[in-house]
Amino acid sequence: MTEVIKSVVCPICGCLCDDIEVTVENNEIVKMKNGCSVCEAKMVHGYKSDERILKPMIRKDGELVPVSMDEAVHKAAQILTDAKYPLLFGWSSSTCEAQRIGVELAEELGSALDNCCSVCHGPSVMATQEIGIPSCTLGQIRHRADLIIYWACNPWTSHPRHLERYTSFTDGRFEGSEWKSYLEKLKGTQSKKKVEAASRRIIGGYEPAPPPQAYTVDAPPQTMQKAGRKLIVVDVRKTMTAEAADYFIQVQPNKDYEILDALRCLVVDQELDVDKVGGVPVEYLQEVADEMVNCEFGVIFFGLGLTQSAGRFRNVEVAIALTRDLNRKTKFVISPMRGHFNVTGANTVFAWQTGYPYAIDFSQGYPQYNPGEFTTIELLRRGDNDATLVISSDPGAHFPKPAMQNMMKHPLITINPDMNAISRLGDVVFPTQWCGIESEGTAYRMDHVPIMLRKVVEPPPGILDDEQLLKRILDEVRVIKAQNAEQEAKIEAVC
């Protein structure tokens, strides 16, 4: 039987595109419309790949051996209760409902609790706590923003439909799409290349004129003078997003703080006594500052280039301060480009349940928060934790080697739908349903809008979703703890 399901939500990146159309035949997705290539890779191919885990497994004599769900749940609960200080990490590709059970489990165990934002936008959360954040929903940006700035991010690859759905290439109520203007620019570049290639063939040894070194104040790029939405990209390297930009500023690595601070001076009409900041001539920064001040509604989207380079949360803090300064002259907002589809949800649920968004410690019986102390990488560096549960993420492929080597010194429990790098390393490996394909639940878009993920196919038999599985583990942990308490009471009575 063939069924076409509309308005499916894509469970991959923080964009949470909710206009995906999938064709389901015999409980299998065979076709997908509207999504990006990454969405197609997951929803049509990846979710049913050979790497799918179909049975729980326990490592015995160095090999992963399939076992019953009861045995795996008991083993995992035993590892977690035996450990003095387990770490529960991941959560960003789980539903909010599962994350809530995760907090309960962490409290029951007195463990550390952290999510993937620890290694992506954790510094953005810290900066927001320091200084606040002037922000809005992506819908407002789509309809009203006439200046889009992507700073230290490359949405064309990390959030492929961000430009198309929310910024430059979308038709909003008050601002139009710049898609045609981009195509014309692309056509112009292609024609230029063709002419140069033809000249080389005819003349032989023809050297095309070198490209202009950079734009000058007297001759800003023509695209900056156009009507309509403008797109500025600031990055350390030229990317596909930079190709689409009306103005691209290339900065030196680790110099974002200086440039953002320089822009703060320029937007309040202060003069700079230097020619260059972070490798960028001040004249170019002046052009950007002018555009910022003169726009009706501007937005800065920033990525991991700010949070992972020197300065970390101070980079984000100064970017937010710049946005605050700009709001004295025009309307400006700022937003992080969140990666995993529900990393925003993980922050929200953890904050709602414990008061803190990530890097949480329950070892005292109540939640404590201190990034730099309870963040996962620090815990692993110090070797604090003596067991780890990883759910819906892959630190095996995304943590630095030294941190992972410390994690591997202790028992590792993994909960993932497929055999990713961390599942390959686990001692107890659980299968789970694909959220947003085989199970429904709530996820938060990067602008904190909650969206309901949809279930479009039935999961393989016997596989639980994250929430059900965590509840089973939590119940088993409580049973083991009660047994241990009973035994201790008996021993005390004898003594």
Next chain:
Amino acid sequence: MVEQKLHAILITGRTIDQGVGKEMGKGSKEYFDSSALCFIDESDMKKLGIKSRSNVKVTSKYGSVIVKAAKNPYGSDPGLIFIPCGLWANAICGDETFGMGMPLFKGFQVEVEPAPNQAILTLDELLKEEYGR
């Protein structure tokens, strides 16, 4: 003149192919082909005397890894190399956080040298080598 080693700054990050590869499965050919890569500026490749698709060894103070060299697709960034997120990039990333929880993924010094006779390890081989599993 061909140089033996290139001193460069490493940036790790996403590419669309790596995104597709990771969703196809971490053991997939698509993931391997898109992640065990190192984008190098054309002028730097000339300095090292290497061509696109040849193997290079990238070394940081945290480790080294063999990956395939690829020409930087957009613009010119001499002295800057880019490795897509993944196991190969993380083999040379550091766990220093400067007290902020975030490890070193971008903007630190590495050395690149030609490694024509050394093979690129697959995901399973790399996991075995690094973690013994």
